[in-house]
């Protein structure tokens with residue numbers, strides 16, 4: 001899990017097993033998402049060598065709108081923003 005819960009954060013689940021490594025989310029939010037150096041699938045920039053099927057991250061609420069956009073553009077629904 002990346003980051004820690006705080007009242008100023010929200011949770012995102014990355015279903016990495018679904019990721020097809022298209023890079024759309026990385027192009028949109030390069031300061032948060034990257035492709036893992038381990039397997040080429042989406043991960044958080046603070047966890048560059050992720051290899052888990054599912055990764056939970058906490059992100060500052062100020063980035064919520066752009067992260068929601070990355071959720072929307074993912075063609076395989078690998079990014080899930082929790083309410």
Ligand code: SF4
Nearest residue numbers: 019020022023025074
């Ligand atoms: S947009 Fe979806 S499929 Fe493409 S790299 Fe991001 S998480 Fe993976």
